[in-house]
Amino acid sequence: KAGVTQTPRYLIKTRGQQVTLSCSPISGHRSVSWYQQTPGQGLQFLFEYFSETQRNKGNFPGRFSGRQFSNSRSEMNVSTLELGDSALYLCASSLGQLSSGNTIYFGEGSWLTVV
Amino acid sequence: QKEVEQDPGPLSVPEGAIVSLNCTYSNSAFQYFMWYRQYSRKGPELLMYTYSSGNKEDGRFTAQVDKSSKYISLFIRDSQPSDSATYLCAMSAGWTGGFKTIFGAGTRLFVKA
Numbered sequence: 001k002a003g004v005t006q007t008p009r010y011l012i013k014t015r016g017q018q019v020t021l022s023c024s025p026i027s028g029h030r031s032v033s034w035y036q037q038t039p040g041q042g043l044q045f046l047f048e049y050f051s052e053t054q055r056n057k058g059n060f061p062g063r064f065s066g067r068q069f070s071n072s073r074s075e076m077n078v079s080t081l082e083l084g085d086s087a088l089y090l091c092a093s094s095l096g097q098l099s100s101g102n103t104i105y106f107g108e109g110s111w112l113t114v115v
Numbered sequence: 116q117k118e119v120e121q122d123p124g125p126l127s128v129p130e131g132a133i134v135s136l137n138c139t140y141s142n143s144a145f146q147y148f149m150w151y152r153q154y155s156r157k158g159p160e161l162l163m164y165t166y167s168s169g170n171k172e173d174g175r176f177t178a179q180v181d182k183s184s185k186y187i188s189l190f191i192r193d194s195q196p197s198d199s200a201t202y203l204c205a206m207s208a209g210w211t212g213g214f215k216t217i218f219g220a221g222t223r224l225f226v227k228a
Contacts, residue, residue: 004158043159043203043218056213090158098207099214101147101166106158 002027004093004107012113018079021110025072025093031055032074033104034066037088049074050097078112086114118142121204121219130228134191138204138219141185145206145217148180150189153201153221162202163189194226 005024013019025032033056034046045058049068066076072093078085088109094102121138128134136150147166151159163178165171165187171178177190187206191198204219 042220043205045216048214056215058215097214098216099209101207103149103161103164104216105161106151108158111156 004091004105006089006091006107006110008110009108010111010113012115013081015081015083015114017081018077019081019112021076021089021091021112023074023076023091023093023107025074025091026105029093029095029105030072031094031097031102031104032068032072033092033094033098034074034076035090035092035106036060037090037109038086043090046076048098055097055099081114083114086112088112116141119204119206119217119219122222123220125223125225127225127227128194130194130196130226132194132226134194134198134224134226136189136191136202136204136222136224138187138206139185140187140206140217142208142217143182143185144208144210146209147207148178148187149205149207150176150178151203151205151218152198153203155200159203194224196226196228199224199226 031050033048037043048056052068068074090109092104092106094104096102150163153159168182175192179188201221203221207216
């Protein structure tokens, strides 16, 4: 069974640009959540999508947004990139919503460097 | 004070040693407790998942949750060089605004052959 797939794996962007990251969940999983991981702040929750609706949101500015499609695939967008957005962005999928105690399975992540 | 505290290490042990990794937390609402292993430049991999207090064993790994002390532990028996990784604790709870999962900072473990 294929795991969570994230693309692209590595990318470099310039300050002020915007970026879109893609995530394909494990087959049959309907919840997709996104996380940012940095050496300074660790792993932080961005948001969760379930049935194409955002169900939970972490404490990040509005520049961070996402969406989920009918096939459960998800995209995350960061606009007006700042140097501090350089991080590993992780997508995780679960069978049901996080609030039901479903365990999450992470992808390999997308390494974003903002210069 | 952070909601979840985890010693970042690094922790260096010889092969075959018993490793003890710990996290403390402040929010008594946490109900679900997880341990993840993350190798360098990879995504976290779920190792153990526990609901509420108690022990759970899986092979060389044992997870303990003590809700009264707000303390969770992961024990690794007969540690191997392949166990060298960063170990993240995580805990989740529902609240009126939704649901949240908080991760510890991660402990870097080195197992020397």
